[in-house]
Amino acid sequence: MLVPRRAATRGATPQLLAPPILAAVKTAVTVLSAALVAVLAALTVTSVRVARTVVTPAGRVPDTRILGLDTAAQTITLSSTPDSRLPGRYGLFTTGTEQYVKLGSVLAEDATTVKRKLLTHIGTESHLAAQAAFSGWYFARPEELHLPFTSELIGSPSGPCPAWLFPAAVDTDVWVIQVHGRGTTRSECLRAVPVFHELGITSLLVSYRNDGEAPRSRAGTYALGATEWRDVEAAVVFARRRGARRVIIMGWSMGGAIALQLALNSPHRDAIVGLVLDSPVLDWRLVLSYQAKLLHLPSPVTGLALGALGADWATAVTGTGAPIPFDRLDVVSRAAELEHPILILHSDDDGFVPSDASHDLLTARPDLVELEVFEVARHTKLWNYDQERWSDSIRSWVLRQGLTPAHAAAES
Known part of the structure; x- marks a missing residue:
C-alpha cells in the first residue's frame, strides 16, 4: 500500500543543495564580488583623478x-x-x-x-x-596698452604677489581691482584696463596663490576661491593705503568666485562699491557637473569626485590640504547675504561655465544684480566677440552706480 507524501509545512527544514551546485554558486558569487570590487576601484581611481585635476594648477593645453x-x-x-x-x-x-x-x-x-x-x-x-x-587674452603684456603702469608687489598671507598698477590720468580715489580666472594669469585682465582708464579709474591687476606668478601655498592646489580671496583682500588694503576710497572688484571666471568670496567675507568689504563679473563661477557643483557631462563621465564618477573634494578624509588623496567648502562657494544659495551692486556679463553659449547660475542670481537679487546676456561669445571672450557692447555695458553700469571719480568727489 502506498503511503501518501506529507505536504510541506511552514518551518520545514529546506533540502541542502547538492555539492556541485553549491560549488558553482560559490564560484559565481566570488567572481561577481571580484568584478564589483574592480568596478568600484576603477570608479574610485577615476574620481580621484578628476578631483585632483579640478584643483591642480595646469599649464596651457593645446586645443x-x-x-x-x-x-x-x-x-x-x-x-x-x-x-x-x-x-x-x-x-x-x-x-x-x-x-x-x-x-x-x-x-x-x-x-x-x-x-x-x-x-x-x-x-x-x-x-x-x-x-x-x-x-581670449589678445593683449599678452601690459606694454601693449600704451598706458603708464608700474609693477608692484602686494604683501598677502601667501607672500608677495606681483601686480600691475595702471594709474588714472588724474589722481583718483576710485580703483578697480582685477582678478583673473583659473589656469590663467593677470594678462587675462588687460582687456578691461582701457575702459576703466577712460572713466578716470585706476586699475590694479593682481595675482594670487598658485597661479604661477604669486607664491605657492603649502598644498599647491586651488581652493576654487575659498582661500584665494585673502590675497585679493591684501590688494584692497594696498589700494586703500594708496588713497582708494571706493573699490570695484572685477573677476573673470574663477576670479568671479574669488571676488564674491571677498565681498561676502572680508572685513574690508566696506570699501567695495560694486562687482563686475565676466563669465563668473557662482556655483562650482553646477560647473563641474556640466563639464563632466561634456567629457561623458559617468554620474557616479562626478558624484564621488565632488564628495572627495568636499571631505576631510580625502584631502590626502585629492591634495587639497583642506576640504572645498562647496556650500560656502554657492553664491546663488547665499544670495540674501549680498550687499553690493553686481554687473554680470555672460554668454549663454559659454561652453565652459554655464550661465544658468548667473540667471538664477539675477532672479534671486534683482535689486542688486544686472545681467548682460551675450550669445555665441563663449567663455571669457565677450570683449573679443563684441568689444563695443562689452565696454558700453561696463561704462554705463559704472555711470549708473555713480562710481566715477567725479561722483566720488561730489560726495566727499
Whole structure:
C-alpha cells in the first residue's frame, strides 16, 4: 500500500543543495564580488583623478592646430573649433619662432578649417609648431596698452604677489581691482584696463596663490576661491593705503568666485562699491557637473569626485590640504547675504561655465544684480566677440552706480 507524501509545512527544514551546485554558486558569487570590487576601484581611481585635476594648477593645453601659414598674405589657417570660428580679435599661444600671435577676423572657413587674418607680423623665415592654444587674452603684456603702469608687489598671507598698477590720468580715489580666472594669469585682465582708464579709474591687476606668478601655498592646489580671496583682500588694503576710497572688484571666471568670496567675507568689504563679473563661477557643483557631462563621465564618477573634494578624509588623496567648502562657494544659495551692486556679463553659449547660475542670481537679487546676456561669445571672450557692447555695458553700469571719480568727489 502506498503511503501518501506529507505536504510541506511552514518551518520545514529546506533540502541542502547538492555539492556541485553549491560549488558553482560559490564560484559565481566570488567572481561577481571580484568584478564589483574592480568596478568600484576603477570608479574610485577615476574620481580621484578628476578631483585632483579640478584643483591642480595646469599649464596651457593645446586645443587647435595650425594647418597653414601664408606670410605673404599674413594669414593663418587653423583647425575648426567652436573657439577658432568665433568672430572678433583673439590670440594664439604657439611654439617656434613666435610664442604668441594676435588673430584678426575670419576670412574663410569650411567644415574643418578656419582662415584668419594675422595681426602680428610673421616673417618669411618664421616657423610655428602645429599644436597651438586659442586665447581670449589678445593683449599678452601690459606694454601693449600704451598706458603708464608700474609693477608692484602686494604683501598677502601667501607672500608677495606681483601686480600691475595702471594709474588714472588724474589722481583718483576710485580703483578697480582685477582678478583673473583659473589656469590663467593677470594678462587675462588687460582687456578691461582701457575702459576703466577712460572713466578716470585706476586699475590694479593682481595675482594670487598658485597661479604661477604669486607664491605657492603649502598644498599647491586651488581652493576654487575659498582661500584665494585673502590675497585679493591684501590688494584692497594696498589700494586703500594708496588713497582708494571706493573699490570695484572685477573677476573673470574663477576670479568671479574669488571676488564674491571677498565681498561676502572680508572685513574690508566696506570699501567695495560694486562687482563686475565676466563669465563668473557662482556655483562650482553646477560647473563641474556640466563639464563632466561634456567629457561623458559617468554620474557616479562626478558624484564621488565632488564628495572627495568636499571631505576631510580625502584631502590626502585629492591634495587639497583642506576640504572645498562647496556650500560656502554657492553664491546663488547665499544670495540674501549680498550687499553690493553686481554687473554680470555672460554668454549663454559659454561652453565652459554655464550661465544658468548667473540667471538664477539675477532672479534671486534683482535689486542688486544686472545681467548682460551675450550669445555665441563663449567663455571669457565677450570683449573679443563684441568689444563695443562689452565696454558700453561696463561704462554705463559704472555711470549708473555713480562710481566715477567725479561722483566720488561730489560726495566727499
